Amino acid sequence: MTPTPRERLDSTAHGLLEDATARLAPKPHTNPLVPLVADGRADRRALAALALEQCRIIPADRRSFLHLAARSGDTGMPACAAFFGALAEGETVALDRLGPLLAACEVSAEQAAAYVPMAGCQAYPAYVAWLALNAEPADAVLALTANFAAWGGYCAMLAEALRAxxxxxxxxxxxxxxxxxxxxxxxxxxxxxxxxxxxRERVTPPTALRQGRLLQDYEEMFWGSLAGLA
Known part of the structure; x- marks a missing residue:
């Protein structure tokens, strides 16, 4: 059966995302912290710092996603607006789940309030904020979504190791x-x-890939900064 124009376009969108995800996949051994946690060799202060850094990252990313949603709506891109709105809702859920993690890491409210975040960990949300202000929203969709695959894999390994x-x-x-x-x-x-x-011809793959590569580099900085405490 000959595909309709819509089916061909859907295939192109899926293929574009698959290609970007493959191109931006982290190389082996670029995350020095997760293997230490998997082996039970990471110091708990690195785990505490991870949670404390996320206390700053999650609200910042949520605001960035809301701004991208608003920009998308203003420029007549409802699907992009819905996507970024969903990301913002997810950040709200994630923020609610940080409390038990902080408690498991034995971080008090006073320690959380006094914590000074590390530049290497906060570079990622700073760049997400840059994307929120400057990127074409559809390019940001591609850059962010390709990066999420690596983050999700790391979270799966951490969840398993922290239990075991x-x-x-x-x-x-x-x-x-x-x-x-x-x-x-x-x-x-x-x-x-x-x-x-x-x-709507609002995606520029080379630009989105450059943005995605920077996101991946900043994520590597995040893990490397935390590994310095392990």
Whole structure:
């Protein structure tokens, strides 16, 4: 059966995302912290710092996604707006799950308030904020979605290791479980947003790949900074 124009475009969106994800996949051994956690060799202060850094990253990313949603709506890109709105809702859920993780890491409210974040960890959300202000939303869809695959894999490994090696409870691992689990609705929303960008010629793959590469580099900085405490 000959595919309809819409089916051909859907295939192009899916293929574009698959290609970007493959191109931006982290090389082996670029995350020095997760293997240490998997072996039970990471110092708990590195785990605490991870949670504390996320306390700053999650709200920042949520605001960035809301801004991208607003920009998308203002420029007549409803699928992009819906995708970024869904990302912002996810950040709200993730933020609620940080409390049990902080408690498992024995971080008090006073320590959390006094914590000074590391530049290497905060470079990623700073660049997401840059994307929110400057990127074409459809390009940001591609750059961010391609990067999420690596983050989800790391979260799955951390959730398993924290249970097996550190005795963390299900609640304490809930933050990582949330990002590690399948998200078919979000996947569909991302493809629809990317499709919208293709339909309206608002996606520039070389630009999106450059943005995605920077996101991946900043994520490597995040893990490397934390590994310095392990």
């Amino acid at each position: 090696r550190y005795g963390f409870s299900a609640d304490a691992c809930g933050f990582f479980d949330f990002f590690a689990g399948p998200a078919p609705d979000l996947d569909r929303a991302g493809l629809a947003a990317l499709q919208e960008g293709i339909d």
